[in-house]
Amino acid sequence: MGSDGHKHTHEHGHTHGSHEGHGHGHETHDHTHSHAHTKSVLNRLSRAVGHLTSVRTMVEQGRDCSEVLIQLAAVRAAINKTCEVILKDHLEHCIVDAMQTGDTETLDDLRRAVELLMK
Numbered sequence: 001m002g003s004d005g006h007k008h009t010h011e012h013g014h015t016h017g018s019h020e021g022h023g024h025g026h027e028t029h030d031h032t033h034s035h036a037h038t039k040s041v042l043n044r045l046s047r048a049v050g051h052l053t054s055v056r057t058m059v060e061q062g063r064d065c066s067e068v069l070i071q072l073a074a075v076r077a078a079i080n081k082t083c084e085v086i087l088k089d090h091l092e093h094c095i096v097d098a099m100q101t102g103d104t105e106t107l108d109d110l111r112r113a114v115e116l117l118m119k
């Protein structure tokens with residue numbers, strides 16, 4: 001657990017830091033706040049899931065590989081934009097709070113997340 005004893009929970013109920021069942025083994029973050037862009041992120045994810053399902057159908061139908069690749073590029077771009085929105089929200093809220101409270105664990109978690117995103 002972090003230094004100030006609060007739980008870090010997003011509007012959609014996901015608890016950051018607990019990672020139970022996620023295999024990460026990190027401690028629980030210690031602040032609670034809502035994210036301004038949760039609905040937008042959920043909408044973007046729903047569209048990306050629908051788009052990816054359409055691409056799967058294209059593959060099942062034996063559609064042209066170039067068409068499939070173009071659609072996969074569009075799905076990847078949508079996911080990248082979703083990551084950007086989440087990262088911006090995280091920087092504006094979680095990281096600002098972490099800097100104010102001296103929560104180095106949240107900063108370390110961000111570093112690890114960015115490393116994974118960049119792979």
